[in-house]
Amino acid sequence: xxxxxADRPELRQAFDALTGRFPDGVLSGGVExxxxxxxxxxxxxxxxxxxxxxxxxxxxxxxxxxLDNIRASGEGGKRFTVLYQLCxxxxxxxxxxxxxxxxxxxxxxxxxxxxxxxxxxxxxFDMFGVRFEGHPGLCRIYMPxxxxxHPLRKDFPLGGRDVASEAPRIYSRESDSLQAxxxxxxxxxxxxxxxxxxxxxxxxxIKEIDLNMGPQHPSTHGVLRLKLAVDNEVVLRVVPxxxxxxxxxxxLWENLTYTQVVPLTDRLDYIAALSNNLxxxxxxxxxxxxxVPRRARYIRVVLAELQRLAxxxxxxxFMANDIxxxxxxLYSFEAREHVLDxxxxxxxxxxxxxxxxxxxVPQDLDGTLVARIRTVLEGIPKHLADxxxxxxxxxxxxxxxxxxxxxxxxxxxxxxxxxxxxxASGVPWDIRKDIxxxxxxxxxxxxxxxxxxxxxxxxxxxxEEIFQxxxxxxxxxxxxxxxxxxxxxPRVLKVPPGEVFHTxxxxxxxxxxxxxxxxxxxxxxxxxxSPSFINxxxxxxxxxGNLFSDVVGILGSLDIVLGEIDK
Amino acid sequence: xxxxxxxxxxxxxxxxxVILYPMVMVVVMIWLERRVVALIQGRxxxxxxxxxxxxxxxxxxxxxxxxxxxxxxxxxxxxxxxSPVLVMFSSLxxxxxxxxxxxxxxxxxxxxxxxxxxxxxxxxxxGLSSISVFGVxxxxxxxxxxxxxxxxxxxxxxxxxxxxxxxxxxxxVVFIARSMDLVEIVRRQESSGVWYGFLMxxxxxxxxxxxxxxxxxxxxxxxxxxxxxxxxYHTEYSGMKFAYFYMAEYAHMVLVSSLVVILFxxxxxxxxxxxxxxxxxxxxxxxxxxxxxxxxxxxxxxxxRATFPRYRFDSLIRLVWKWLIxxxxxxxxxxxxxxxLL
Numbered sequence: 001x002x003x004x005x006a007d008r009p010e011l012r013q014a015f016d017a018l019t020g021r022f023p024d025g026v027l028s029g030g031v032e033x034x035x036x037x038x039x040x041x042x043x044x045x046x047x048x049x050x051x052x053x054x055x056x057x058x059x060x061x062x063x064x065x066x067l068d069n070i071r072a073s074g075e076g077g078k079r080f081t082v083l084y085q086l087c088x089x090x091x092x093x094x095x096x097x098x099x100x101x102x103x104x105x106x107x108x109x110x111x112x113x114x115x116x117x118x119x120x121x122x123x124x125f126d127m128f129g130v131r132f133e134g135h136p137g138l139c140r141i142y143m144p145x146x147x148x149x150h151p152l153r154k155d156f157p158l159g160g161r162d163v164a165s166e167a168p169r170i171y172s173r174e175s176d177s178l179q180a181x182x183x184x185x186x187x188x189x190x191x192x193x194x195x196x197x198x199x200x201x202x203x204x205x206i207k208e209i210d211l212n213m214g215p216q217h218p219s220t221h222g223v224l225r226l227k228l229a230v231d232n233e234v235v236l237r238v239v240p241x242x243x244x245x246x247x248x249x250x251x252l253w254e255n256l257t258y259t260q261v262v263p264l265t266d267r268l269d270y271i272a273a274l275s276n277n278l279x280x281x282x283x284x285x286x287x288x289x290x291x292v293p294r295r296a297r298y299i300r301v302v303l304a305e306l307q308r309l310a311x312x313x314x315x316x317x318f319m320a321n322d323i324x325x326x327x328x329x330l331y332s333f334e335a336r337e338h339v340l341d342x343x344x345x346x347x348x349x350x351x352x353x354x355x356x357x358x359x360x361v362p363q364d365l366d367g368t369l370v371a372r373i374r375t376v377l378e379g380i381p382k383h384l385a386d387x388x389x390x391x392x393x394x395x396x397x398x399x400x401x402x403x404x405x406x407x408x409x410x411x412x413x414x415x416x417x418x419x420x421x422x423x424a425s426g427v428p429w430d431i432r433k434d435i436x437x438x439x440x441x442x443x444x445x446x447x448x449x450x451x452x453x454x455x456x457x458x459x460x461x462x463x464e465e466i467f468q469x470x471x472x473x474x475x476x477x478x479x480x481x482x483x484x485x486x487x488x489x490p491r492v493l494k495v496p497p498g499e500v501f502h503t504x505x506x507x508x509x510x511x512x513x514x515x516x517x518x519x520x521x522x523x524x525x526x527x528x529x530s531p532s533f534i535n536x537x538x539x540x541x542x543x544x545g546n547l548f549s550d551v552v553g554i555l556g557s558l559d560i561v562l563g564e565i566d567k
Numbered sequence: 568x569x570x571x572x573x574x575x576x577x578x579x580x581x582x583x584x585v586i587l588y589p590m591v592m593v594v595v596m597i598w599l600e601r602r603v604v605a606l607i608q609g610r611x612x613x614x615x616x617x618x619x620x621x622x623x624x625x626x627x628x629x630x631x632x633x634x635x636x637x638x639x640x641x642x643x644x645x646x647x648x649x650s651p652v653l654v655m656f657s658s659l660x661x662x663x664x665x666x667x668x669x670x671x672x673x674x675x676x677x678x679x680x681x682x683x684x685x686x687x688x689x690x691x692x693x694g695l696s697s698i699s700v701f702g703v704x705x706x707x708x709x710x711x712x713x714x715x716x717x718x719x720x721x722x723x724x725x726x727x728x729x730x731x732x733x734x735x736x737x738x739x740v741v742f743i744a745r746s747m748d749l750v751e752i753v754r755r756q757e758s759s760g761v762w763y764g765f766l767m768x769x770x771x772x773x774x775x776x777x778x779x780x781x782x783x784x785x786x787x788x789x790x791x792x793x794x795x796x797x798x799x800y801h802t803e804y805s806g807m808k809f810a811y812f813y814m815a816e817y818a819h820m821v822l823v824s825s826l827v828v829i830l831f832x833x834x835x836x837x838x839x840x841x842x843x844x845x846x847x848x849x850x851x852x853x854x855x856x857x858x859x860x861x862x863x864x865x866x867x868x869x870x871x872r873a874t875f876p877r878y879r880f881d882s883l884i885r886l887v888w889k890w891l892i893x894x895x896x897x898x899x900x901x902x903x904x905x906x907x908l909l
Contacts, residue, residue: 211713219794233717233880322794324786324877330608396786396875399882548717549795549879 010093011036014056021051033286033500037096045099046108049084053113058086058095059413061110062503063529064120065514066128068154079103080130084110084117085501085514085529089429096501106131109138116416119537127152127250142243142566152251208236211548215244219322219552222562226539226551233548238540245566253526258284258493259358261526266352268530269564272311274343275506276564277356278304280526282437283502283513284358288495295483296360297439302373302476303346303355304438304504305469309380310339311507312420312462312469315559319459320391322556323400328387335383338376345369358493360486370477377470384466391459401455405542405554408453415538418531419509421558424461425453431505438504443475455557462559494521508532508559528567532560573676581682585662592861593817597624599862600869607873634806639712642803646709651804651811654702658818661695664688665825666750668854669835680854681750688749689737689830696781696822699815700726703783703790706812707800718799721880722783722790728887729780735895736774739767739902740830753834764831769898771831773891775864778823780887783816785872792877824864832860 015036019026025044030037040048052058062085069079078100086095101107109132110117121132122141129150132138140147149156211228214220223244229237249268253261265276278300285292292300313336320328340350347355347363355361365373391397407417412425422429430447432440448464450457495517503512509531518524535558542554598613598621605612613620638647665688666681685691700722707719740763741747744755756762764771780787791799801812828834835853839845848856878886 209713211717218797232720320876324788324792324794325875327604327608327873330610334609390874391876394876396878396882400876400879547879547881549789549792549877552795 010091011095014052014093014095017056018048018051022048032498035094035096035501037098037499039098039100042099042101042105042107045097046110046113048097049110049113052086052095052097056088058088058093060087060089060416061085061114061117061120062087062094062501062510062512063514063527064110064117064124065501065525065527066124066130066152067516067525068128068152070154080128082107082124082130083514085512089434090427092434094501101130103129106133108132109134111135114416115414116534116537119533126150129153140243142246144243151248156251158251158255213551219556221318221555221560224536224555224560224562224565226555228548228551230548235543235546235548235551238543238551240536240539242566245562247567249567250526250528254523257521258495258523261523262356262358263352263354266354267563268528268567269311269506269508269511269532269561270351271314271561272307272507273352274303274307274355275311275504275511277354278438279502279504279506279511279528280513280515281356281358282504283500283515284493284495286502287498287500287515287517288358288493290359290487290489292360292438292487293484294439294481295364296485296487298476298480299361299365299485300356300438301440301443302365302473303343303361305473305476306339306342306373307353308469308507309466309473310336310343311559312466313339313380315462315507315556316387316459319553319556319559320387322552323397325391325397328390331383331387331390335380338379342369342373342376345372357486357489359489360484362486364485365477365480370480373473373477377473380466380470384463388463398456400550400553401459401557403452403454403456404546404550405455405458405557406453407538407542411541412453412538415541416534417509417538418534419505419507419559420461420465421458421509421535423447424450424457426451431503431510435503437502440472442479443472445472445475455553458557458559492521494519495523503529506531508561508564509535530564530567532558532562533565533567536560536565577678578682581680584667585682586659588667589659589662589818589821590814592821593814594624595621596817596821596865597627599865600872603866603869604873607870628810631806631810636806636808637803639710639803641711643709643711646705647803648808650702650704650706650709651808651815652702653705654699654815655811655818657695657698657702658815658822661692661822662818664692664695664749665822666753666829666834668857669852684748684750687747689741689747689752689826692749692822692826693733693737696819697726697730699819702812702815703800706804707790710800710803712803714796714798714802715800718790718792718796718802721796722800724880725783725787725789725883726781728884729777729891732773732777732887732891732895733781735892735899736770736777737830739770739899742902742906743767749829749834753829753836756833757836762831762833762836767831767898767902769894770902771827773895773898774831775827777887777891778827779868779871780883782819782823782868784820784868786875786878787883788872788877789880789883794877820865820868821861824861824868827864828857828860 011031015029015038018038022044025041025048027039027041029039065083065085067081067083069081080101082099082101084097086097099107107130109121111121112134119141121135122138124130125132125138126140126142127150139145143151208229208231211230212225213228214225215223220226225241225244227239227241228235249264252264262277262280265280266273268276313332317329317332343353343355344350346369347353407425409425409427412422412427426449428447428449433447445468448461448468450461497517497519499514499516501512501514503510511531512529514527515523516525539555539558543551601623602612602620613623616622616626663682664685668680670680671678703722704719707715707722740752743763743766744752746752746755783790791801801809804812835857837848837851837853837856839848
């Protein structure tokens with residue numbers, strides 16, 4: 001255990017407890033960039049995870065990251081290293097477990113211990129082919145089931161391969177019978193009365209029908225597909241099907257220089273592009289040891305909070321539209337438009353802004369822009385007052401939102417919820433407060449909390465966050481320090497070898513970037529922990545037993561963006 | 568006036584008018600809705616085709632006319648084709664019994680602005696407008712697809728439930744007017760000097776809410792809730808068949824607005840009939856007053872749509888069975904009692 005752990009006694013405490021309990025299981029440990037990283041044996045993994053959760057209080061798996069060691073053979077010569085990024089909150093402590101595993105071996109699944117590891121393990125399986133024993137349903141999450149190979153492996157060709165893909169059959173039961181009919185009388189084609197194969201009659205005695213929602217559906221916020229099982233209008237099961245927008249971002253990033261990656265992060269959560277920039281840039285800066293000037297940090301805070309405003313305003317509009325209040329969409333978009341105008345004036349772009357560079361920011365905030373930001377901030381509460389007058393005490397709105405999509409604090413943590421959706425359940429976990437980055441510790445703001453964890457609370461929490469963001473921006477503009485807007489960063493940035501997992505509080509939740517560098521100008525591996533992806537896991541829990549109409553509202557209240565889910 | 572004019576030309580003219588009138592109103596209404604909603608939401612709305620975009624619905628109709636009619640092969644061909652016609656037909660037919668304005672005197676001849684004055688006009692109109700729900704159900708069923716089916720099912724429950732308060736409140740008007748003849752009901756309001764909407768405000772409120780629900784309009788537009796059921800019962804329809812559903816919905820709104828005006832707001836009567844100071848209001852002919860009142864209720868439809876979120880299915884049904892039906896029953900008994908005692 002290196003001496004640098006001395007500044008975080010809790011880290012040493014956790015490490016000592018771990019080595020004390022598992023003298024054989026823990027192979028090595030170290031602290032780098034303030035992060036405790038422990039290498040454990042494959043066989044001890046399940047018991048280590050259980051110990052960390054039950055006795056050390058690590059209540060969340062932030063992400064599961066797989067490294068392919070085919071080029072630089074890993075320790076013990078095993079092909080993959082699987083990293084479990086664990087987190088303990090509200091008293092923040094972060095720990096990274098590393099496990100080496102061969103292609104032929106399978107790991108014990110973390111799902112029995114950490115419910116939220118479900119999709120992360122499926123992603124690891126899909127992208128790398130690492131198998132997890134004891135996972136409740138290990139199957140591909142992004143790629144189609146019949147896809148061969150694992151795209152993020154280092155030996156998978158960068159340009160991809162041609163894949164003969166057959167459109168998945170959605171209504172298997174019906175299409176089977178349809179094809180059977182066609183086989184019987186091909187010359188007649190299909191001609192039958194609705195009673196033959198009607199969805200509600202085909203399964204006699206079973207009232208349940210499968211309903212396919214998306215990827216082309218007005219309220220799935222992009223190309224999300226939900227497989228629903230409904231009994232009349234009551235939802236029995238919800239199975240999200242992802243991957244319609246999967247672009248292999250992480251593969252791309254490994255083959256671009258650090259500076260080239262930044263604009264691509266815009267395309268993740270395109271409603272809050274700047275937050276992605278910030279998340280990635282901060283991770284790289286931590287890794288490269290770049291000290292960002294204070295003025296740049298303040299400008300970043302201004303931009304990031306404006307982005308949060310824009311994102312929450314867009315959410316408010318989409319969400320209200322899902323519940324049928326269409327005017328609210330237009331009102332909140334009008335307010336968002338003013339914020340986007342500010343971005344346009346700042347850097348020329350409105351949506352995919354690329355507003356942050358490694359080392360600082362591309363433009364300075366001049367006096368006229370500061371004045372404009374202040375005017376826009378004046379106007380937003382007026383817009384919100386209109387919207388609140390329409391919704392807050394509206395009977396229909398309350399009937400649709402209060403007590404709908406409930407998730408308690410315990411379940412919310414268990415399912416890995418983050419961001420406003422988690423705080424609506426009453427868990428005070430805001431990275432800006434708890435692990436301040438980019439000078440957030442210098443600002444005075446509150447973390448709004450909900451009580452019940454229903455749609456209404458999520459609505460109120462986000463509205464309140466808009467006001468807190470306005471507060472932060474005002475403080476940052478008032479206290480804007482003089483100085484440079486960017487650190488000196490070499491034209492070709494070569495990052496010394498190392499790894500870091502850096503998180504920020506994006507509008508949608510905790511956005512994390514794991515960056516592993518190898519000393520060149522290109523990252524060895526970048527893994528993104530996207531908040532929407534993890535948040536979406538809890539959808540089924542919230543929807544079960546509710547009516548079909550509520551699925552739309554609950555999905556809207558989670559604030560997901562498919563660009564970020566599908567990476 | 569020759570018998571030819573009186574017995575052939577005028578009836579034919581009336582028939583043409585009764586078909587054209589709802590169509591023109593539908594065009595105006597579609598334009599009005601899009602412009603008014605845009606106004607409320609701080610947008611412009613369609614303003615390019617014709618003066619202020621008034622020809623936009625016509626352009627839309629032409630577009631829909633040339634679009635491909637798609638019918639999936641699982642669909643039940645007969646019902647799939649019949650249902651848009653059924654919806655349109657029943658809406659248009661109901662206009663035969665709805666007066667379009669007060670009778671016009673031309674010399675010794677009185678031109679009545681309705682095709683049929685039936686002693687049970689109200690009953691027939693309500694009955695015909697209810698037939699359109701069969702179109703919705705058939706359409707949703709025949710599509711053999713899940714979203715339309717759910718839309719159709721919602722529609723059945725919704726319209727069956729909301730028929731009850733509509734019937735009960737319409738009956739109170741019949742009690743007071745002692746007639747089911749729509750023309751007679753207006754005349755009674757003229758002779759009694761008070762519009763029934765002011766005499767029985769509760770009846771009017773319940774009737775109006777139920778009428779909005781019966782026409783599948785926001786906030787009761789569950790059978791076609793776009794954020795849930797894509798387009799509800801007409802999801803699988805395209806081209807002119809879709810246009811039929813669309814136009815029938817607006818025609819139905821015009822019909823319901825006409826009924827509200829006739830039953831509760833004195834039809835073509837100008838406001839404040841007994842007050843001398845307002846005698847100047849009689850300058851406008853009755854038909855214009857009638858149109859103004861109808862347009863007001865059409866505007867109300869749009870205003871409500873732009874303001875409220877959508878009901879959920881269970882609260883929609885709770886609203887009608889726990890509030891509107893008990894309310895209309897109490898109202899019905901009260902009116903009956905008053906009527907009996909007087």
